[in-house]
Amino acid sequence: MNVRRISIFVVSLSIAACRQAAVPNAQTNAPPKPAAAVDAVPADDDLQATLWTQRAVEHDLVFREIYRNAKERLKKAIADPKWNALPLDERKGAVRSGPPAVILDVDETMLDNSPYQARLIRSGEEYDLRKVGFPVTGTDSLLGLGTVVKDCKQVGTNKGCRRQLVGRTHRVLMQFGDQIDDFVDVTANTPDDRAKSVQPYVDWIGQRWWMLPNPMYGSWVPAQFNNDWKQPRAARRRAEINALRTN
């Protein structure tokens, strides 16, 4: 079977928030600010994480490594009629012999957020996933937040219903994402529950599930401070510091 005939489904938290290809773009370099201006910039805990994502060649290499290995593994997945990357409780009614499909998250998985968003604002363009080279074959393949799935109750921003929707017509061979929530629904967003949610599928990592690195943000952050964004920033930061391991 030709790899190009695999359907690509994009399951996004917010389609409107999608932005540019995940490979850093040196053309977006801005001139360095004078020392005084740099000193005036308030400290931001996300600085180095964002800098690494945008400027470190290591980030680019990790992405290349993951997608290259996934492409190789895909041949084995296609050849194995029992290969299925949907979580166990999302396979109900899923077809086993349907056309093969791959499910991808958008933000920080196939697209890098911030630079593209800025260009869209300047140019007035609308985003198009197809422009960055993924063979998305129509709007039916874009399953954004708000997608109504018959006989499946959407809970918050969980993606389970959208994954099930794909599984009703396709054999899902692989999933790609930058958060556990992209692969399986997390019932309670605590560090322990997140770890527990993925535990049955640990052997699928690097086989059926492909996790991309995103140190900038994600549901792992509020999990550190009980998901209470109403707390003062200092309190949230204290909880994050308390969550650090020192031995």
Ligand SMILES: [Mg+2]
């Ligand atoms: Mg994402």
